[in-house]
Amino acid sequence: MNLAIADLPINPLLLYIACALGAVGVIFAMPRRGNNPAIVGGLVAAVAAGLVVLGLTLGSGRGEPTPSVFFYIFALLALGGGLRMITHPKPVYAALYFILTIIASSGLYLLLSAEFMAFALVVIYAGAIIITYLFVIMLATQAPSADDVDALSVYDASAHEPIAASAAGFVLLALLTTMLFHGTPDLPTRPGIDSSDAILARLPGKVDDALTPILLANGLMNEDERIARMADTGEVMINSAKHTVLVTNAEVAGEAPTRETGRLVEVPAELWPSDLSGTNVEGLGLNLLGEHPMTIEIAGVVLLMAMLGATVLARKQVDLEEEAKARQARHLALDGAIAGPGGAN
Amino acid sequence: MHALLADSTLTGGLLTLAQSDFPHALSTLTLNHYLFVSAAMFALGIIGFLTRRNLIIMFLCTELMFQAAGLALIAFGRYHLNFDGQSFVIFVLTIAAAEAAMALALVVLLFRRRESLDADLWAELKG
Numbered sequence: 001m002n003l004a005i006a007d008l009p010i011n012p013l014l015l016y017i018a019c020a021l022g023a024v025g026v027i028f029a030m031p032r033r034g035n036n037p038a039i040v041g042g043l044v045a046a047v048a049a050g051l052v053v054l055g056l057t058l059g060s061g062r063g064e065p066t067p068s069v070f071f072y073i074f075a076l077l078a079l080g081g082g083l084r085m086i087t088h089p090k091p092v093y094a095a096l097y098f099i100l101t102i103i104a105s106s107g108l109y110l111l112l113s114a115e116f117m118a119f120a121l122v123v124i125y126a127g128a129i130i131i132t133y134l135f136v137i138m139l140a141t142q143a144p145s146a147d148d149v150d151a152l153s154v155y156d157a158s159a160h161e162p163i164a165a166s167a168a169g170f171v172l173l174a175l176l177t178t179m180l181f182h183g184t185p186d187l188p189t190r191p192g193i194d195s196s197d198a199i200l201a202r203l204p205g206k207v208d209d210a211l212t213p214i215l216l217a218n219g220l221m222n223e224d225e226r227i228a229r230m231a232d233t234g235e236v237m238i239n240s241a242k243h244t245v246l247v248t249n250a251e252v253a254g255e256a257p258t259r260e261t262g263r264l265v266e267v268p269a270e271l272w273p274s275d276l277s278g279t280n281v282e283g284l285g286l287n288l289l290g291e292h293p294m295t296i297e298i299a300g301v302v303l304l305m306a307m308l309g310a311t312v313l314a315r316k317q318v319d320l321e322e323e324a325k326a327r328q329a330r331h332l333a334l335d336g337a338i339a340g341p342g343g344a345n
Numbered sequence: 346m347h348a349l350l351a352d353s354t355l356t357g358g359l360l361t362l363a364q365s366d367f368p369h370a371l372s373t374l375t376l377n378h379y380l381f382v383s384a385a386m387f388a389l390g391i392i393g394f395l396t397r398r399n400l401i402i403m404f405l406c407t408e409l410m411f412q413a414a415g416l417a418l419i420a421f422g423r424y425h426l427n428f429d430g431q432s433f434v435i436f437v438l439t440i441a442a443a444e445a446a447m448a449l450a451l452v453v454l455l456f457r458r459r460e461s462l463d464a465d466l467w468a469e470l471k472g
Contacts, residue, residue, distance in 0.1 A: 022385075026392055049385070056378055067375050075382045082386050082409055086393030086402070094402050098409065101386075105412055108379065112371075112423040117431050121415075124438050129408065129445045136449045137401055140456040155398035155463035165395035173388035180380045281429045303443060310450045321457070 014055045016174050021048035023170035030162035031089040045083055049076070071111055077104035089156045091137045099126045199278025201235040202286055208236075210276045211245055211267070220265050221247050228262040240276065243267045371424045379420035387413035400455060400462045404448045411441045 022045050029041025081101035088094045102125045109118035200207055208227045215221035227236055228248035237246035248262040386409060393406035415434045422430020459466045
């Protein structure tokens with residue numbers, strides 16, 4: 001699966017130049033002391049993104065469909081919102097730009113015809129999670145001093161090693177996209193056993209549903225027969241390469257079907273369903289639920305315990321704070337009483 | 346739908362569509378567009394996490410990375426014409442919500458300790 005350079009959807013040189021440009025743009029856009037050319041940085045980063053999009057579009061000029069103009073609009077909004085989110089010095093604005101990114105992402109979801117997830121994203125993220133973030137931002141930010149309302153905290157006004165982080169991030173992006181576009185070389189498969197057949201043999205119902213109508217319709221199996229499942233393992237005897245499957249008589253179904261009692265049916269190649277294969281997700285699901293069912297339960301319990309723990313922790317702190325406030329209030333009242341009604345201001 | 350699954354390989358060309366009423370699958374090159382947007386979003390999240398010193402914005406950047414992963418999952422699900430990607434995004438959203446609740450509770454606790462959101466104030470945790 002090692003593709004030649006010419007087969008890549010984008011010229012790698014163009015991709016790397018665009019990544020370097022994007023890194024420079026992000027570095028410029030980062031908050032820092034003194035004048036802040038965020039617009040210049042944003043423009044450079046946008047030019048870099050445009051180069052990649054242009055390269056991808058030119059690369060797809062071989063009769064392949066290109067995404068619609070809505071894709072470019074939503075992608076630009078999402079990436080621009082993300083860029084402004086990580087570069088805006090004020091946390092509230094950063095959260096609002098993240099909402100822009102989320103809504104643009106939900107537009108991309110709609111383009112991918114994932115309608116439910118698009119609206120769930122807006123409701124859960126923009127409606128719930130980010131609002132929680134906004135509340136915490138407002139709770140946990142020092143009140144501005146009266147003389148300079150727009151003053152920023154020191155830790156908001158300057159970024160932490162923007163050059164090293166941007167370089168690392170965009171090297172990562174270049175490598176990720178190279179891997180995505182190149183694909184991975186063919187991985188060796190387990191010798192001796194076809195993993196697709198191994199998954200199919202253990203899947204409940206899939207082979208039966210796919211093959212029974214075909215076998216019955218073509219007279220390869222009698223009405224009183226069914227696809228055999230081994231008594232000891234519950235597996236189906238199937239061989240996709242040879243197009244064979246073991247069937248057994250329903251009369252003796254209660255007994256243990258073995259290779260001897262069953263009948264090996266060879267299905268003609270043109271009748272064999274081409275979509276009958278064990279997929280990765282089915283294998284994963286069988287593995288997860290068949291072999292590690294406790295893991296899921298434990299994961300659920302861990303999540304529940306984390307939630308309860310967080311609640312208990314936060315409650316205790318709130319109580320302490322209220323206690324402190326009450327003590328402070330008593331103290332102030334005492335001070336006022338000592339100073340007298342005229343002295344209290 | 347499963348016929349489409351069998352025909353689709355990551356490096357193959359256009360998917361052949363057996364059922365015309367099902368929405369069109371993504372071609373490999375179009376999938377690459379979505380994957381690039383996802384990768385760029387992830388890189389932006391990492392850069393933000395590394396550079397910003399505000400604890401809340403650092404956690405917002407992790408949410409941006411969750412978003413990038415979700416977009417890639419949905420695009421892959423669309424490419425394979427099944428719903429596995431979308432169900433995984435539901436899990437990602439669940440984890441993101443749980444993570445946001447936990448992280449924000451921690452941020453509030455840390456803020457009460459130091460009266461500041463500066464991550465550098467906790468530099469002694471480096472050991």
